[in-house]
Amino acid sequence: MTQLDTDPAAHSPAYPPADLSTCDREPIHIPGAVQPHGVLLALEEPSTRIVMASANLAELLGVPVEEALGRTLADLVGSGAAERVIAHLDAVRGEPLTLALPHVDADPEGRGSLRGEWVEIAVHRSAERIVVELEQVTDDAGMLSYLSARSAMARLVDARSVSGLADRLAQEIRSVTGFDRVMVYRFDQDWNGEVIAEDKRSDLNSFHGLHYPATDIPAQARRLYTVNWIRLIADISYRPVPITPVLDPATAAPLDLSFSTLRSVSPIHLEYLANMGVTASMSVSLIVDGQLWGLIACHHYSGPHRPGHEARAAAEFLGQISSQMMAERERSDQREALFRGQTLLAELTTTMVASGDDVLTTLVEHPATREMIGAGGVGLFYNGELMSAGNVPPPEAMFRIARALRRSDGEAASSHHLASLDPELGAYADTAAGAMIVGSADDRWFAWYRPEMPRVVDWGGDPANAKLYEREGEEVRLSPRKSFDKWREVVRLQSHQWTPGDHDLANAVRAHTAGLLLLRARGPIAVAESLQRTMVTDVVREVAGYEVASRYLPAAEYQLGGDWWDLLELEDGRVAFVVGDVAGHGVDAVAAMTQIRTALRAYLFTGIAPTQSLDQLDRMMAGLMGDQVASALLVVLDPASGAVEIVNAGHPAPLLYGDGPARVIEGVSRPLLGIGDGVSVALTATLPPGGTLVAYTDGLHERRDRDLTETLEQVRAGGEPGPADGDLVAWTTRLLGIVPGTQDDDTTVLVVRRPR
Numbered sequence: 071m072t073q074l075d076t077d078p079a080a081h082s083p084a085y086p087p088a089d090l091s092t093c094d095r096e097p098i099h100i101p102g103a104v105q106p107h108g109v110l111l112a113l114e115e116p117s118t119r120i121v122m123a124s125a126n127l128a129e130l131l132g133v134p135v136e137e138a139l140g141r142t143l144a145d146l147v148g149s150g151a152a153e154r155v156i157a158h159l160d161a162v163r164g165e166p167l168t169l170a171l172p173h174v175d176a177d178p179e180g181r182g183s184l185r186g187e188w189v190e191i192a193v194h195r196s197a198e199r200i201v202v203e204l205e206q207v208t209d210d211a212g213m214l215s216y217l218s219a220r221s222a223m224a225r226l227v228d229a230r231s232v233s234g235l236a237d238r239l240a241q242e243i244r245s246v247t248g249f250d251r252v253m254v255y256r257f258d259q260d261w262n263g264e265v266i267a268e269d270k271r272s273d274l275n276s277f278h279g280l281h282y283p284a285t286d287i288p289a290q291a292r293r294l295y296t297v298n299w300i301r302l303i304a305d306i307s308y309r310p311v312p313i314t315p316v317l318d319p320a321t322a323a324p325l326d327l328s329f330s331t332l333r334s335v336s337p338i339h340l341e342y343l344a345n346m347g348v349t350a351s352m353s354v355s356l357i358v359d360g361q362l363w364g365l366i367a368c369h370h371y372s373g374p375h376r377p378g379h380e381a382r383a384a385a386e387f388l389g390q391i392s393s394q395m396m397a398e399r400e401r402s403d404q405r406e407a408l409f410r411g412q413t414l415l416a417e418l419t420t421t422m423v424a425s426g427d428d429v430l431t432t433l434v435e436h437p438a439t440r441e442m443i444g445a446g447g448v449g450l451f452y453n454g455e456l457m458s459a460g461n462v463p464p465p466e467a468m469f470r471i472a473r474a475l476r477r478s479d480g481e482a483a484s485s486h487h488l489a490s491l492d493p494e495l496g497a498y499a500d501t502a503a504g505a506m507i508v509g510s511a512d513d514r515w516f517a518w519y520r521p522e523m524p525r526v527v528d529w530g531g532d533p534a535n536a537k538l539y540e541r542e543g544e545e546v547r548l549s550p551r552k553s554f555d556k557w558r559e560v561v562r563l564q565s566h567q568w569t570p571g572d573h574d575l576a577n578a579v580r581a582h583t584a585g586l587l588l589l590r591a592r593g594p595i596a597v598a599e600s601l602q603r604t605m606v607t608d609v610v611r612e613v614a615g616y617e618v619a620s621r622y623l624p625a626a627e628y629q630l631g632g633d634w635w636d637l638l639e640l641e642d643g644r645v646a647f648v649v650g651d652v653a654g655h656g657v658d659a660v661a662a663m664t665q666i667r668t669a670l671r672a673y674l675f676t677g678i679a680p681t682q683s684l685d686q687l688d689r690m691m692a693g694l695m696g697d698q699v700a701s702a703l704l705v706v707l708d709p710a711s712g713a714v715e716i717v718n719a720g721h722p723a724p725l726l727y728g729d730g731p732a733r734v735i736e737g738v739s740r741p742l743l744g745i746g747d748g749v750s751v752a753l754t755a756t757l758p759p760g761g762t763l764v765a766y767t768d769g770l771h772e773r774r775d776r777d778l779t780e781t782l783e784q785v786r787a788g789g790e791p792g793p794a795d796g797d798l799v800a801w802t803t804r805l806l807g808i809v810p811g812t813q814d815d816d817t818t819v820l821v822v823r824r825p826r
Contacts, residue, residue, distance in 0.1 A: 102324050103310035104305070104332035107376055108185075108205035110313065111143065112325055114768050115200050118143040118152065122318060122325055124197070124332075126311045130204070132182030135314045141176065143202065148172040151191075155202055159193050162217045166190040166379035168207060190379040194329045198320070203332050222246075223391055231385050231406075232399045236267035237367065239392050243268045247352065248378045249368035253277055254356075256364040260284055261292065263364070274371070286342070287365075296362050299355045300386045305374035306343050306350060310334040313401035317495045331379075343369075350375035350383070354389035358397045404571055411575045414442035419582050429586050431646040433516070438577070443572050447501060450484050452514050462519055463498035470495060472515050475507045477809065478774050482508050484568040486520070495561045504565030506572060508580040511655075516580065520565035544657065613637065613645050614709035617823040621806060623769070624816045632659035632700070633767045633818040634667050638674055645709060647763040649820050650702040651721065662698045662807035666691065666743070670702070680704050680717045681750035684740065688719070691747030699744035703765050705822075712757040712824055717750050719743050722770075725786065726755075727762040727793070732786040760826045762793055764805070769817030771809045781809045798823055 076639035096609055104110045105202040112122035120138050127135045138145075158167045171189045173180050177769065180186065188207040206261035222242040229235035236254040242602055244252040251274055254267040261284035268278045287295075295301075311334075313325060327333040343351055350370040356363045366389055377385070418438040425432040433439060434450050434457045448458030449468045456465055463471070474491045477483045484506035502519040509515030611618050620635055632652030639645050648670060652663045669690055673683035684704060691698060701721035706715050716724065716735060720742035725732040739752030757763055771781040788808035793801035802821050 073222045081503070086523055101310070101327065101334040101336075102316050102323075103312045103334040104203075104327075104330065105305075105308050105334055106311045107308075108203050108332045110330065110332055111130050111138075111146070111202040111204075111555065112196070112313075113143055113200040113202060115198065118156065120146070121320070122313055122315060124311045125314055128181070130182050132177030132180065132185060135547075137176075139314070145176045146174065146344070147204075148174050155191055155193055155209065156200075158191070158597065159195070159200060163531070166192050166383070168379075171204070171528055175236070192331045192379065196326045196329065197303065199318070199325065201325070201327075201330060205331075205376075205379070208376055217487050218722070218817070222388060226388070226392060226395060229395075232396060232403050233266060235392065235395055235399050237269075239388065240267045240269040240397045242388055243354065243368065243385050247368055247381050249350075249352065249375065249377075250274065250371050251277070251369040253367045253369075254364060255282075255367050257362065261287070263287070265580050266364075271371075290383045291336075292362050293639060294328055295353070295365065296357060296360075297354045299357070299389060300331075300352070300382055301329065301333070301335070302352045302376070302382060303335055303340070303343070304350055306348060306377035320566055331382075347371055349373050352377070352385070354385050354449050356396060358393055358394045358400070363396060363512060364391065404569070407569075408571045408574070411442040411571065412578075415439040415578055415582070418442070419577075419586075422583070429583065430457065433579070433583055440518070440798060442518070443506070443518050443576055444566070445506075446521050447519045449517045449519065450515075454513060460519075461501045461521065463502040467495060467498045467502065468517065471502060471505050471519075472507055472512075472517060475517075476509065476515055480509055480511075480580065482506055482580075483490060483571040484573065486567040489563040499563045502565075503563050504568065506568050506576055508576050516583075522562070523564055523566055542614060613639070613822075614643075615825060616645075616707070617639070617798050617825070618647075619758060619802045619821045619823075621802050621819050622816070623806060623818075632663050633769070633816045634663045635765075635818050636667055636671060638671055640674060641677065645707045647705045647707065647765060647820055647822060648702060649767060649818055650701040651698055651767045653698065655816075662695060662700070665695065666700055666702075670704075680706050681752050684717055684719050684750045685742065685748075688740075688743045688748065689746060691744035695744060697744075699742045701742055705763065705765060707757065707822065712759070712761075714755050714763070716755065717795070718753075721749065722766060722768055725764040725766075725789070726757070727764065727789055728758065731790050732764070734782075740767055757824045758821070760795075762798075762821060762823045764789075765820045765822075767816070767818045769815040770806065770819060773809060773811040774810065776809075784809050793823060795826070 104124045105552050109127055110124040111120050113119065120141055120143065121303070123135045123138050125135055127133055127138050131138075133141075133146060142152070147155070148171075151172065152170065154167060168188060168190050171182075171184050171187055173185050177185060184206055185778050187288075189204045190207055190727050192203045192205075222245075226235060226238050228243065229238045236256075240252045240254050243249075251268065251270040252398060253265045255263050255265050256266045263282040263284075263286070265277045265280050268276060270276070288459055317323060318325060346369070347497070348369045348371060350373070352368040354366040354368075358366060366385070369384075399566055399616065415438070418436050421436055421438075422429050422432045430450060430452055434448055438445065439448055440460050441785065445460070447458060447462035449456065449462050450460040451468070451472065452456075456468070458468070462468065469486060470492060474488065474495070474759075475483045475485060484504065485491055486504035488503060488505060489517060489623055490501065495502070499522040501521055503522040505517050507515055507517040523690040582822065618637065622633060622635075624782070632654055634648075634650050634652070635652075636648040637645065638648075648667075650663070650666065650670075652666060654660050654662070669684060670687050674680070678686065691700070700719075702719045703721040703724060704717045704719075705724065706717075716737055718737055718739040723739075723790045726735055735753070735755055738751040741748040771785045772778060773781055785808050788800070789805050798821060802819060804820075806817065806819060
């Protein structure tokens with residue numbers, strides 16, 4: 071196996087000896103050195119004077135670097151060649167200039183090994199400098215040329231999927247470049263990589279399907295791969311050739327070699343390759359929509375290997391063309407996966423339609439529900455009942471996952487690493503390392519679960535790597551097997567990632583199921599909606615000279631809620647205002663609300679005192695309505711004096727707006743209605759001229775993950791000043807929007823304003 075030279079002199083000027091703790095901070099674009107198979111010149115523009123050069127100038131061009139500095143390019147390569155190089159400066163990058171290097175006066179004896187030879191010259195700009203790089207033409211006999219690469223395109227076009235295109239690409243690049251092994255390597259969203267295709271010598275063991283952690287290709291290397299599509303290491307045991315001087319005399323900065331073909335590479339990367347038995351390598355970027363999608367990685371094992379510029383340009387061309395194709399094939403794969411999912415969704419929906427009243431049971435138990443999204447198990451919590459199918463975590467974990475993931479708007483939300491949201495969920499990774507959930511209410515959600523990602527086979531298990539496996543017990547700091555161990559640590563407790571298509575299917579399941587449930591309950595719901603519209607209406611009216619406005623907003627997840635309000639003129643000339651909230655949602659809540667509102671109206675109308683009316687209502691509910699509970703706020707107003715009597719049964723206290731922030735009218739609250747216990751106590755107060763009294767349900771300021779004291783303060787301050795003389799409806803509407811976020815419950819606001 072090739073051993074990396076650990077002599078400090080072998081390291082590039084910008085690199086100290088390899089240290090794994092600093093590999094993500096290596097200045098790889100300014101190494102201050104080049105590989106020795108070519109020579110580099112940095113020129114001043116427009117004079118073409120040489121201001122920096124690689125130290126092997128004497129060996130390759132016959133002129134010591136000290137003597138070359140200050141000379142023109144023509145002095146070193148001849149005037150004709152120099153003119154062609156400068157003319158080639160603005161040509162398409164990657165297409166080298168090929169010419170026979172003439173003898174010149176600066177090297178009268180022809181000592182430079184490139185004199186009289188055919189050379190390939192690459193030229194580009196780096197900041198204010200023109201960078202010229204010369205390499206001797208290699209013998210590419212038997213390999214495909216750049217022109218032949220065009221015929222390879224037709225073969226690439228025939229591939230109809232990402233995997234098929236990757237397989238064909240590996241074959242074409244190996245044919246072009248002659249490397250022993252060519253791999254197509256794909257990144258995931260966390261920059262971990264996987265070998266998805268490979269073409270190799272028959273005697274080599276396969277790397278297909280192996281994974282690498284993101285740290286194997288640090289961020290600065292990925293950035294460089296994005297701007298420079300190709301990189302060659304012709305001989306990993308090379309000794310870097312320093313650039314003289316190290317710093318540009320004009321800028322006091324190193325020469326940026328991001329686009330250099332000879333750029334020296336990280337000694338840490340060379341050590342990694344050496345531990346794989348690699349003797350030469352090349353990589354070509356795959357860039358999709360401006361982002362690094364993957365790499366074409368080429369390895370050689372039988373000594374140095376330097377494909378010529380023609381072969382490299384062909385490989386780069388194929389990489390660029392394949393990048394465009396890869397984007398389309400990826401979209402095609404996604405469309406095919408979505409089509410399969412939609413087909414399964416149609417099958418599921420058909421079965422659910424035919425299931426009668428067993429819609430939810432069918433949803434949970436039908437195999438298509440799991441298959442369409444690639445889940446190992448599913449769970450449904452609906453109105454207090456938990457159902458599941460397949461491999462699922464225990465109930466306590468299912469509820470914990472729902473709390474961690476569920477969105478307030480009910481749309482699909484997912485995580486492939488639940489332990490990152492809640493470390494205790496890591497204990498259930500065998501069934502639920504990742505999950506996706508739909509539904510915005512605590513008691514109505516549906517979830518899919520995926521287990522921990524399967525492990526890959528260890529390199530050390532392959533007999534071909536037995537010697538490497540033995541060496542890793544010694545002082546081998548960076549090696550393939552250890553890299554995989556690190557990847558295993560990175561992906562531990564993670565499932566396969568959820569795709570946008572998965573989210574679309576989950577949202578479709580939610581919509582289809584809700585539609586079917588609505589269809590099944592259309593009759594009862596129609597009656598309930600009619601009742602609700604009768605009892606919870608938006609009104610603006612005058613009552614005994616007072617302005618009254620009300621607004622009702624249903625919750626995002628439900629059409630039917632338990633909020634209600636009432637206005638009743640009593641025989642003694644006073645006016646009773648009531649706001650209430652029945653626990654629960656749906657038809658049952660509306661039916662209960664109707665009974666409670668009707669009973670309270672009857673008590674008040676027959677002259678029963680406000681306190682006794684609520685106590686009587688409590689006893690009625692406890693005796694006749696089972697476990698149903700509700701809150702209510704009763705405000706009885708004397709229009710002549712503005713005196714109010716307030717009785718509260720477990721409801722938010724009313725707010726009084728005037729010249730400043732609202733004042734909370736706190737009093738003694740009896741327990742919730744339906745408990746069958748407790749005695750009401752009345753609080754008396756006065757509604758002053760210009761004052762505005764607001765009674766409301768808790769949907770006005772209650773938001774998930776927000777402190778109720780904080781949101782109530784927003785309502786108090788946000789309604790200032792009170793609407794003493796302005797548009798009461800506009801002010802009421804503004805009050806409903808003061809607290810941002812999605813409502814988790816329906817909201818009722820009743821506003822009473824006393825004229826000045």
